[in-house]
Amino acid sequence: MEVDKIIWDMPKGLLNWYDFCVEGEVLCIEDRESSIKELLQEKCKKVICVDKTAVLNEEFLTQYREAFDYIVAIGKAERLTNPVQAFSAWRGLLNSKGRLLLGMDNRLGLRYFCGDRDPFTNRSFDGIENYRTFLNGDSNNLTGRNYSKEEICSILDLSGWSNRKFYSVLPNLDLPQLIYSEDYLPVEELDIRLFPMYRYPDSVFLEEEYLYKSIIKNGMFHTMANSFLIECSKDNTFENVNHVTVSMDRGRENAMATIIRDNHKVEKRALYEEGKYKLRELKENEMDLRNHGLNVLEGKCHYHSYYMPYIESETAVSYLRSLAREDVDLFKEEVDKFRDFILQSSEHIEAEESKKGLGILLRRGYMDLLPLNCFYDNGKYVFYDQEFYEENYPANVIILRMIDTLYTGDLELEAIIPRKYFLKRYGLEEKMALWYRMSWEFMTKLRNQRELRSFNERFRLNKEVVHTNRQRINYSASEYQKIFVDIFRNVEKKKLILFGSGNFTKSFLAQFKSHYEIYTIVDNDRSKWGSKLEGIEILSPHIIEEIPKEERRIIICIKNYNAIVHQLQQIGVEDYCIYDPNTEYPGKQEVIPASAKDMDSLPKKYHTGYIAGVFDLFHIGHLNMFKKAKEQCDYLIVGVVTDEGVMDYKKAYPYIPFHERLEIVSSCRYVDKAVEIPYNYSGTRNAYKMYHFDCQFSGSDYMDNPDWLGEKTFLEKQGADLVFFPYTEGTSSTKIKSIIERSLL
Template identity: 45%
Template sequence: MNDVRKEIQTGLFGWIDIPDGEHVLLIGRDQWGMAEVFKRLGIPAVVFSWNDVPILLDGHNHHDKYSIIMLLSDWEKKNDFLDIIRPILPLLKKHGRLYFCMNNRLGLRYFCGDQDPYTGQCFDGIDNYRMAYGKKEDVFRGRMYSQAEVRSMLQEAGFSSLKFYSVLPDLEHPAFLFAEDYLPNEDLVGRVFPFYHHPASVFLEEEQLYSSLIENGMFHAMANAYLVECSLDGSHSDVEHVTCSAERGDEYGLYTIIHASGLVEKKPISPAGEERLRSVQANMEALSARGIAVVPSTFAEGRIRMDFVKAPMGTAYLRDLLYQDKEQFLAAMDRFAALILQSSEHVREDAGDGEGVLLAKGYFDLVPLNCFVVDGQFTFIDQEFVIPNYPANVILTRMVDIAYTGNKEMQKILPMETLLDRYGLTRYLGRWRRMSYEFLRDIRNLGPLRKVYEPHQRNDQQVFVNRQRINYTEAEYQRLFQDIFAGLEEKKLVVFGAGRWAQRFIDGYGHEHEIALVVDNQKAHWGKSLRGIPIAAPEELKKWPQGSFKVLICIKGYQSVMRQLDAYGVKDYSIFDPTREYPRKPRKIVVPSVQTVQEHGAEPPKKKKYHVGYIAGVFDLFHVGHLNMFRRAKEQCDYLIVGVVSDEGVRKNKGVEPFIPFAERVEIVRACRYVDEAHEIPLTYAGTREAWSLYHFDVQFSGSDYEEDPAWLTEKDYLEQHGATMVFFPYTKQTSSTKIKALINQQLKEK
């Protein structure tokens, strides 16, 4: 894991071309392994710690100078920046450059609520540490500077010229570098994945703000961090932008470098990646031969080179097109879909059964994120991955998902579901997205990176909660969002809303709290029912005596409903937040006591490791493998609850039709002597976290095929944070529902 982390962090410096024969001086704690990176590239590099710098200075003469000096770390923990820079200056050749990285105290992440890396408090850097180090007794632990502050100090130190590169998302995960006179020509939503020192305090979605910062000339001033290039003679690198995918490892990791001259280079992060680039060039030539427009490029000296394209990215083009004209957007998406089908020979044509076309070669990245639109024509770049005998529907699904990524306005104008239906993707959508995820998981190293990324990634549910807290007093917040069941003992419960949030509430809490009525502002819902509960107009509440009922608002845009209820004179209401966990009524689980068992003449029971266990599954064509899993689970827990996927859930998530209908599957599971309870898994409460919220089990049992899956390991971490865990059982290898279905289908074909 540490090797992967170091690989990512070398993206700050690894793209820099070092002239042949030149030595590099690294100063600081080389926690990123830069010396090893330069050694691998055949570049001599020496490392000195901060404590060794005086020795280095005492021993140097006019021959001991360096073209490249890099300050690696820890300088922000020292009191005076000038005291660090001035002594190092004599070690730099006149034409040389000094590089160092810095956090920006005015970085966007800190305005979004992240904590200062040195003080551990929100807003200290923004406030210029006025409160953090305002007293003599305050111990200095480090500080960040702004771009203007560092620029002034460097000029005072003697550097005649400076070039700042804005680093996103941060110094620990440098995926993008933008020179100070260069702006992104693409929407960074879906490209930048923010990281934080303290994700729990964040209350804004950082990536959603970059477009506005760019439009208002604030992008560079509010970058989270900078790489600074310092020059004595006024010369600088002509690099304008760098994209780094070092997290993919030696074979797949690349730098994409845009030069001011208009040259674009793709450079491997290590010599091991040169063959990968050679195959990328071959892929582009193969697409061009099939009539697909690609950006012309050449492969030489281990790099791909091409001209810079001054045209909108496919994602931005499609977004703007939808804003202007829905029909033109659909026509453009149709053209894109046709290109995907044109990209390869067809092993199998679309038979109208939801399986779609099977491509001889599936170009996984033939998506809007990897193309420009030149004179209305989609023109592709970066086609790294070709998968033989691959469903076109996976790539078509990626086309739609990427076009809509993070854009709620597009969803309002034309729901994504319309496109998914248009291209026949809905029936097995779960399968296509799962295949896409599994491929990306492996390519992006998500397994090894899970422990690296998770502690620093934002939880969007927590962001929503943090936003709520800011808007209300403590007492109001408690009444509205936390104590939502307070006062229900002698009152009727009314749910306001008939959408997804209302469904989530009824699925999750309806069995514990009787719901008298659902009200909704959409006239089309009146007279219908939701989960068997009648839906009426909100005006119905005017007929009920005040104090006889409580309203639970189950709508995301709850503010307008609050005003509506206030106008009705209804004061007793709260707001359901589907991301929050609310108190549950205790389950009555009876475990036979030792005395009871002995009275019946049986052996005293052994104490089991867990009290309440949980298993989720389809359990189609119930077989001995299912039975073995239930038996093993019951051997470890006193009480076993089983969640059974509904027919609709099987279609949506598995992309197949169950052989046995839900009503029969759940009854079969209930009849098993190892199972104490069996319930339908609601579509709105289908995940591990929702199941834990429903049942508060001590352990979830699952099949061993998910044991290394990063998504499942993330859920395991969540359970362990809440006092539960996840245990993986090996499957009965000789038997599975999939094998039985295949055998049945084969026999049917033979008949």
């Protein structure tokens, strides 16, 4: 599957569900090749494309008067100098039944309140402020501007377009997932359904998907929609559509549009020829589940669509979450009932896997048999949209997905009855990592997440970045610098105490243990007192009071640190710091000794280079890589994977033990420093935070690997490079091991 084609097709989701007349003639306001232009050419008989300036030419307006059935302008109106004049002129180009389709961003869109940057100023909040600073003297630097819904309505009124229908588009025009008409509100849980995308995700400080519940309840959903699709009609007729869900990221075979029409009919449409057979499978799945006693909406297939009745009921997610707040015991019973549905959905098969502790295996494991794809209607659960199943599949994976669907984003539910209650009740804890991995593999394949990793890296939210950004706005600049950034100021003269012994502390130790001496770790959990973490004893927090304040430095290594801050303040500790794994700590870049530089050679492209690997059975390919890397950088750091890391990744121990591999690499003349890659801190991003290198080098066998391309995108954001060297033909550790194993046989 060609990832570039998936990305190219994504904007088509805005209109590929729209019922264009196949004989229609379209004017597309576009001066370049685009996926929208391509879509219109696929949908309609004739498409003329002109730019926003040429279309206002008097000769053009005369030549094509009342010639078009549709005018389509996506993302163009914001760049018009006089939109009222343009919309009025375009009206004259449409015939009596013609429609103008506009795609426009909303300057009051929720994404901008979450911190995304304005497309015309590349700064946060300018649109929200109505470009106040630009309109007061700097307007010449604006190439366009976004409008609010009220402003768009005013422009349309002035240009004669009183007949119009607004659709709210999420997350945006380029990557549409959910589309709602202006008189329809979401009935689904957007914290589960929506995957926000941003122009500049690194500036975002709120998780948008969790805000919509309150936004909807307060009547602000359509006012604060990120983008609008606006259908303007000369004869006051419109598409009979209330809501559309599109899934363009799944590729042509799985790309679907689920359309809820205002006549209370639901249509699931295959958007490409390759996906039509999926609709027949959907009908077969419906019948199979009904034969197993489950209530499933009855649909019918017709050509490229699958039609279902519309149900005006709340989703099972919404019902169960509300029930937990009213009656916990009944909530437990209903969750048990839902688990029973999963076990009832297919025959249980006997297989070797069952004997290996995988539990009940379903002949057909329906992956979306979840409260998210289910209504609670008159006391009954009614399932729908069961597109996918995996054969001979552990029921526990689906049960875990069911629990996660209920709990994701609902912290209040976690407080009422912890998720762990059900994990223990259903025996999921022992092999939880396996269940999550299998679920992740299914979703990754369905949504092409590995192929789209680099793309998502650019536009999708990183929740660790959100966490860091929120810390910044909770403090003044000087406070943030002191508490979160300058955590190592004068630390050489102090006893370094880490508060907490969880994942943040493990991350801290992996990153800084070799740089600083840790005096001790303290934790409020009594059961940990006296034990050790990476050789450092864990003690009671009472030890803090025994050390004079001028001799200690306390670094809190806990994500939700507020309670610890309060605890420290209660005992008079004010000079504390907080470790954030996502913060770039200064002063950790490698100091290059003069001896590492060849003073007679030409300047090299990079200052510090980095290579990571196992380097088992060291061979000429490894040597060639080190040599080529050293030719491009002043100082070369090589990270060596531990034996534990090799076993975890390759499911086999290396031939050469870690300390010997580290010594071999360290002895190579091209390597300036060989380092251990910490087991729990092993990725490219972790290495970058530790060494702040200018370039990472790798073999070309990873050049097309989506995971590595995702890391390449990350490094480029930091101003670093990822360079691939040609793979050494004829030799590799794998080939050497194969020869050894054959010899032993």
